[in-house]
Amino acid sequence: MSVSTQTMDASSSVSAHSHHDPHAHAEHEHHELGWWRTYIFSTDHKVIGIQYLITGLIFLFFGFCLMMLMRWQLAYPGKALPVVGDIIGNVLGPGAMNGGVMTPEFYNSLGAMHGTIMIFLGIVPVAFAAFGNFVVPLQIGAPDMTFPKINMASYWCYFVGGAIMFASFFVPGGAAKGGWTSYTPLSDIADKGPAYDIIFNGQTMWLIAFIFLITSSLLGSVNFIATIIQLRAKGMTWMRLPFFVWAQFVTAFLLLLAFPPLESAIIMQLMDRVGATSFFLPSGLVVNGAAVSISGGGSPLLWQHLFWFLAHPEVYVLVLPAMGIVAEILANNTRKPLWGYKSIVLAILVLGFLSFLVWAHHMWLTGMGAVVSAFFQTTTVIISIPSVIILSALFISLWGGSIRFTVPMLFATTFLPMFGIGGLTGIPLAFNTADLYLHDTYYVIAHFHYLVAPGTIFAVFAGVYYWFPKATGRRMSEFWGKVHFWPSLICMNVIFLPMFLQGMLGMHRRWYDGGQGWNLAAEKVWGLSGFHWNLPISIAAWVMGLAQIPFIINFFWSMRHGEKVDDNPWEATTLEWTAPSPPPHGNFLAAPVVYRGPYEYSLPGRPKDYTMQTEPVQPGERVAPEPTMSLGH
Secondary structure, three states: OOHHHHHHHHOOOOOOHHHHHHHHHHHHHHOOOOHHHHHHOOOOHHHHHHHHHHHHHHHHHHHHHHHHHHHHHHHOOOOOOOOHHHHHHHHHOOOOEEOOEEOHHHHHHHHHHHHHHHHHHHHHHHHHHHHHHHHHHHHHOOOOOOOHHHHHHHHHHHHHHHHHHHHHHHOOOOEOOOOOOOOOOHHHHOOOOOOOOOOOOHHHHHHHHHHHHHHHHHHHHHHHHHHHHHOOOEOOOHHHOOHHHHHHHHHHHHHHHHHHHHHHHHHHHHHHHHOOOOOOOOOOOEEOOEEOOOOOOOOHHHHHHHHHHHHHHHHHHHHHHHHHHHHHHHHHHHOOOOOOHHHHHHHHHHHHHHOOOOHHHHOHHHOOOHHHHHHHHHHHHHOHHHHHHHHHHHHHHHOOOOOOOOHHHHHHHHHHHHHHHHHHHHOHHHOHHHHHHHOOEHHHHHHHHHHHHHHHHHHHHHHHHHHHHHHHOEEOOHHHHHHHHHHHHHHHHHHHHHHHHHHHHOOEOOOOOOOOOOHHHHOEEOOEEOOOOHHHHHHHHHHHHHHOHHHHHHHHHHHHHOEEOOOOOOOOOOHHHHOOOOOOOOOOOOOOEOOOOOOOEOOOOOOOOEOOOOOOOOOOOOOOOOOOOOOOO
């Protein structure tokens, strides 16, 4: 069936002429596309999703390597790093590794770039853009994204931003040192002066890279929203959408609304650095004993407000796609419907709304008044309620299930308690009295990383193992998947659990010497001082790095040599499993028509324990009443 005919069927309540011609033209061209247009500058959502996935996984591994370098300095401060230290020193110069010993400036660069790369170049592109691009059009029965060329532009903006960020390591002075939050006025005045180029310095290149990354996210979010609204298949009502699609829909709105304030702030900071403006430079600023001539009238707090107005919704940009992935895998591997589907859909909508009302809980130390701090403490506690609803529904979904512990299910079920630990340990940080002590300590690092490392990244791994057969027609090795899973799970907890103890001892997150020179770090807990906990944490981090090697080999080896599977190897119910594996141009051989909800498992009286969304309801069949929402079709 032609893609244009598919599209007319697929958007039942929306006239098809708006996307008929471009898609028909794309199909006409398909047979003539060369290698570059097919695999590099592709407008096919599946190719773009795979581009995002592989690029994002590479950046995730690179960001993880930066952390492993930091862990050497924390475990053995002032000692030369064998072999690798000399190589880095030769490549980046003595300003990074002096005789194999890490300099404080390079440690600060590693800290700033680890956070930036892991979040903005790793997790967000993989969890949102990669899985969203590949899976969402398939799950809603669409032939492609609404705006294929904008989709391609989104990836290439991301790629250019990542290339600039990577290149900043090699300019004089090295990469940005102002932390992943780039707080002013430090980031306004860092890497400036006669020794630095006005553009080709770490901090300025960090800002320029971010402009491309934000533009990429804005283009992608517009595309996702338009696609989910306009291109759903016939019969795909809002309450028949898989929960993963809802998660991507809300995430796209978070990016669309939260990123523009940060992009404006980035441009303002860039102008402070290269255009002699003073948006964030306060009056009377003195640097190296001399007054800063252009300083005056600016507000460092303005940067914090604009940054955290993005960066708190950004936390949910990391978490919501992960919840969506986990929900799909849990329903499939428990062989029963998700518990409380409508309640978790409403919860995720409330979560998206509330995420814009809590940003200032990152700013308790700025001295806000009692009324304002009371408001943000209240909203921060309230936002935990929809998170608990979703997590509880996922836990309850396990009850009474016929659970299959496949590799995707291992990673998905582990997400639940790990995310729970991250969420519960965030509650003390919601109160300014506790946060005054815990702020910028290792407690905050542990809390946040439980959400995004054994939380979101484990969900990402679950999604890779789960949808890999759809993308390639082959399954990744279960054995090597488990070899990847168990050391990763153990090491994650050995790394981050002791950080709660270090943080409660008062150890600061940015101490270059690991805390060895500070009395706070000398106090003992569980038999080791705060400083000495750095050694077992670092060993666990290095072992976890080794544990990713089976995944990397398994991923690329399975593309050509993995076990061949049919179109629905997991016996799932959602639309993507009705398409061929891998899906052709246009995705479906015939336009799908949806008759059921997304998780019709173990229906009474059926010969199989799964019923696809495309199977018509039989006369006399017992079906659960479908939830409704007044959003229209």
